Amino acid sequence: MDWSTALIAALALPAAAAAVGLVWRARTGRVRPARPAGRADEQPTTAAAGRDLGVDADVFGASATLVQFSTAYCSRCPATARELASIADDYAGVRHVEVDLTHRPDVADRFRVLQTPTTLILDAHGATTARIAGVPRPNEVRDRLDHLTGRSRVPS
Amino acid sequence: MSRPEATDASEAPDTARAASTGIDPRGPRFTAAITAALLLVVAVLGFGGADLAAWLLLTALAALFAWGAVAGVRRHPFGLLFKRFVRPRLAPPAELEDPRPPTFAQGVGFAVTIAGVLLGAFGVELAVPVAASLAFVAAFLNAVFAYCLGCQLYLLLVRARVIPRT
Numbered sequence: 276m277d278w279s280t281a282l283i284a285a286l287a288l289p290a291a292a293a294a295v296g297l298v299w300r301a302r303t304g305r306v307r308p309a310r311p312a313g314r315a316d317e318q319p320t321t322a323a324a325g326r327d328l329g330v331d332a333d334v335f336g337a338s339a340t341l342v343q344f345s346t347a348y349c350s351r352c353p354a355t356a357r358e359l360a361s362i363a364d365d366y367a368g369v370r371h372v373e374v375d376l377t378h379r380p381d382v383a384d385r386f387r388v389l390q391t392p393t394t395l396i397l398d399a400h401g402a403t404t405a406r407i408a409g410v411p412r413p414n415e416v417r418d419r420l421d422h423l424t425g426r427s428r429v430p431s
Numbered sequence: 432m433s434r435p436e437a438t439d440a441s442e443a444p445d446t447a448r449a450a451s452t453g454i455d456p457r458g459p460r461f462t463a464a465i466t467a468a469l470l471l472v473v474a475v476l477g478f479g480g481a482d483l484a485a486w487l488l489l490t491a492l493a494a495l496f497a498w499g500a501v502a503g504v505r506r507h508p509f510g511l512l513f514k515r516f517v518r519p520r521l522a523p524p525a526e527l528e529d530p531r532p533p534t535f536a537q538g539v540g541f542a543v544t545i546a547g548v549l550l551g552a553f554g555v556e557l558a559v560p561v562a563a564s565l566a567f568v569a570a571f572l573n574a575v576f577a578y579c580l581g582c583q584l585y586l587l588l589v590r591a592r593v594i595p596r597t
Contacts, residue, residue, distance in 0.1 A: 276479050276480055277478075277479050277480045278479065280478050280480070281475045281476070281478055281479030281480075284475050284478040284560070284564075285471065285475045288471060288564055288568070289471065292568045292571040292572060292575075293571075293575070295568065295572065296571070296572050296575055296578065299572070299576065299578065300576055346582075346585050346589065347529070347531055348531055348532045348535045348581035348582075348585035349532060349579065349581055349585070350456070350528050350529065350533065350579045350581060351579055351582055352582070353528075353529065376586060376589060377589065380590050383590050388586060389586065390582055390586060391582050391585070391586050392582070
């Protein structure tokens with residue numbers, strides 16, 4: 276038994292895993308401005324966004340829409356759906372839409388989704404303005420929605 | 432931790448439905464914590480040169496992962512331990528979770544550890560602590576940071592068309 280190597284492994288592995296965890300926790304769930312996506316010559320419309328997402332065009336909000344990608348194997352997704360739906364309820368003209376990617380690799384590819392939950396914040400025209408990888412931070416989502424809706428938040 | 436409010440009548444059917452199918456989310460994290468500790472022991476033994484002991488313990492852990500993946504996390508021995516001895520001492524969970532994500536994670540754990548067991552059996556001794564280290568990091572992140580492997584990996588498998596459309 277090589278005790279020095281064993282001791283290094285016993286200390287380094289938990290330290291490395293803790294470092295990975297802290298970095299992950301610091302990065303996950305942040306609202307990031309989205310890169311302009313789609314064809315440049317095409318004006319974004321909710322009809323096109325609905326087609327790309329595989330949902331009806333009438334599910335979108337008049338001011339903004341929170342599009343949440345989920346799968347059946349994502350333990351964080353149901354709680355995220357409840358949180359985002361409750362945030363959307365605080366705003367007139369904001370809707371929450373959940374898209375299940377379990378059987379939709381085509382949609383996952385189109386939106387380059389790497390993890391669930393991933394949330395897109397669409398504006399009134401269906402253009403993606405921001406993207407959140409991981410469980411969203413409610414305050415950051417509200418800030419973004421305040422901006423998109425001109426602060427039409429219903430006081431609670 | 433505050434107890435969940437059960438006064439809202441509109442939530443009652445939801446809670447009842449979840450109770451029949453959902454699991455206490457702290458169960459899989461408890462299981463992950465014990466599993467992580469044992470995987471660390473495998474890695475320490477393996478890197479320290481105690482090849483046979485490391486291989487035997489990793490084989491036992493691979494068998495536990497297989498049991499969790501096939502029988503479901505609710506019948507995993509550590510899950511039963513949690514249900515019997517730990518959960519009665521805790522407040523009821525704020526919400527129940529779908530058992531499919533942690534069951535999927537058990538399958539991933541099995542794939543990683545069985546690779547180490549098989550490579551170790553064919554003379555690649557270093558594969559045993561390396562596989563144990565990889566599985567340790569995932570189990571540690573699950574236990575400490577509530578990291579969810581199914582959230583990250585499942586979608587990548589869908590996109591790689593490894594998991595076919597059904």
